[in-house]
Each structure stands twice: as C-alpha cells, then as structure tokens.
Amino acid sequence: MDFLKPGTVLDLGNIRDELVRMEDTIIFKFIERSHFPTCPTVYKENDPNLQLPDFHGSFLDWALMQSEMTHSQLRRFESPDQTPFFPSKILKPILPSIQYPRVLASYSPEINLNQEIKDVYINQITPLISRFDGESWENFGSVATIDIECLQSLSRRIHFGKFVAEAKFQADRALYSKMILEQDIDGLYQSITNSAVEEKIMERLCVKAEVYGVDPTNKEGYRKITPAYLVKIYKELVIPLTKKVEIDYLLRRLECE
Numbered sequence: 001m002d003f004l005k006p007g008t009v010l011d012l013g014n015i016r017d018e019l020v021r022m023e024d025t026i027i028f029k030f031i032e033r034s035h036f037p038t039c040p041t042v043y044k045e046n047d048p049n050l051q052l053p054d055f056h057g058s059f060l061d062w063a064l065m066q067s068e069m070t071h072s073q074l075r076r077f078e079s080p081d082q083t084p085f086f087p088s089k090i091l092k093p094i095l096p097s098i099q100y101p102r103v104l105a106s107y108s109p110e111i112n113l114n115q116e117i118k119d120v121y122i123n124q125i126t127p128l129i130s131r132f133d134g135e136s137w138e139n140f141g142s143v144a145t146i147d148i149e150c151l152q153s154l155s156r157r158i159h160f161g162k163f164v165a166e167a168k169f170q171a172d173r174a175l176y177s178k179m180i181l182e183q184d185i186d187g188l189y190q191s192i193t194n195s196a197v198e199e200k201i202m203e204r205l206c207v208k209a210e211v212y213g214v215d216p217t218n219k220e221g222y223r224k225i226t227p228a229y230l231v232k233i234y235k236e237l238v239i240p241l242t243k244k245v246e247i248d249y250l251l252r253r254l255e256c257e
C-alpha cells in the first residue's frame with residue numbers, strides 16, 4: 001500500500017493485508033507493556049504525587065501531547081493513516097509538506113475515536129495485559145512511553161476503518177447510498193460485517209499469541225500474552241471500534257458526492 005498511489009490504498013485486499021500486519025505490531029507492543037504492572041497513577045488526572053507544570057490531565061496525557069507536538073513537526077499527521085489524540089495541539093511541520101492525493105472524504109479527520117480508544121485502553125486493556133495490578137514508581141516513564149506506542153498502534157488499526165469504508169462504498173455506491181440516505185445504521189452494520197473475515201482473524205490471533213507470547217524453548221514459562229486475552233480484546237474492542245469508524249464515516253459519505 002502506497003499513500004501516494006490511491007489505487008493501492010482503496011484495494012480491500014491490500015487494506016486487509018495491512019490490518020494483518022498491524023496485528024503483529026499490536027501484539028509486540030502489548031508484550032512490551034506486559035513487563036510492567038498497571039500503574040494507575042500514570043492515568044490519574046492531576047495526581048498530587050506527579051506534578052505537571054501548567055497542565056490539566058494525567059501524566060500519560062501530558063506525555064502523549066508532548067510526543068504528538070514533536071511528531072506533528074515531523075509531518076506525522078499529514079499522512080491519512082494517522083489520527084492525533086490532541087488535534088488542537090498539532091504544530092506546523094518543519095519538513096516540507098507532502099501533497100498526498102485525496103482518497104478519503106474531506107471530513108475524514110473529524111472522525112476521531114481516540115478519546116474512546118484511550119478510555120478503553122486504560123480501563124479495559126491494561127488490566128488484561130499488565131504483569132499485575134499495582135504501582136511501580138521507577139517505571140512510570142517507561143509505562144507512559146510504551147502506552148503511547150500501544151495507543152498509536154490501536155488508533156491506526158481502528159481508524160483504518162475509514163479506508164475499508166471508502167473501498168466498500170466505491171464497490172457498491174447504489175446500495176450504500178440508499179442506506180446512507182435512509183440513515184439505516186442496522187443495514188450499514190450488516191453490510192460492512194464479514195463474519196468469515198472476523199473468524200479468520202480470531203484463528204490467526206490464537207496462533208500468534210501461542211507463538212509470540214511465550215519463550216519457544218520454555219513453553220511452560222511465563223506467558224506475556226494469551227490467546228484468550230488477545231481474542232477478547234479484538235472481539236470486544238478492536239473490531240467493534242473499527243466498525244464504528246466505518247459507520248461514522250459512511251453516514252456522512254454523501255456530503256461529498
């Protein structure tokens with residue numbers, strides 16, 4: 001897939017290949033996070049033990065915002081597959097702009113589920129993947145750093161739903177236009193759902209968790225990620241949020257016709 005070549009970006013086969021590759025990224029980021037305990041202090045707003053100068057929010061928010069401000073100057077958010085958590089803090093790139101051909105509708109940056117992704121990650125994912133429930137003061141910086149990477153990987157995967165939605169819309173304009181005109185959310189959900197693809201994802205995740213999640217020379221040893229957790233995270237959180245992105249994108253799609 002090449003964002004300078006729109007044909008490659010809206011090919012559903014290429015999009016799904018990219019989603020498969022992102023599984024590996026997400027699993028390895030989760031494995032990195034699994035070395036640390038939950039560290040709830042990292043996520044508490046204005047914790048008295050972690051003073052942040054002139055900032056309202058958690059230590060993670062502060063670190064994520066600083067990282068996005070730097071990355072925006074490196075052109076990160078010019079790329080159509082990147083969605084910021086702090087869109088209002090984005091700075092002008094230092095590198096010259098790249099004029100990516102437009103493949104998504106013009107309102108697409110407004111479809112931003114990052115707040116929800118962050119809530120789900122903190123409240124539902126970290127309890128599953130952390131080493132144990134508790135604090136580890138000396139690791140707060142490492143935890144925030146790996147959390148940022150986990151969040152960015154999840155955000156990219158989930159917002160890839162925009163490309164899936166655009167590809168599906170272009171493949172059957174008549175069907176989708178009718179449902180969009182009627183704002184038929186149930187119909188849209190049915191039509192974007194492909195149970196066979198979802199089943200395949202679950203099967204592959206089980207194998208990957210078995211292979212990547214444990215030392216292959218000591219299969220009885222500590223498991224950094226288990227098939228059960230990974231399947232639960234994908235089935236209950238990642239895929240439903242991807243579908244939500246697809247629906248939010250499709251519901252507005254006729255604005256641009």
Ligand SMILES: O=C(O)C(=O)C[C@]1(C(=O)O)C=C[C@@H](O)C=C1
Binds near residue numbers: 164193246
């Ligand atoms: O591959 C698709 O067709 C998608 O819409 C993506 C996705 C996913 O999140 O992986 C979401 C919904 C489908 O039921 C299958 C898979």
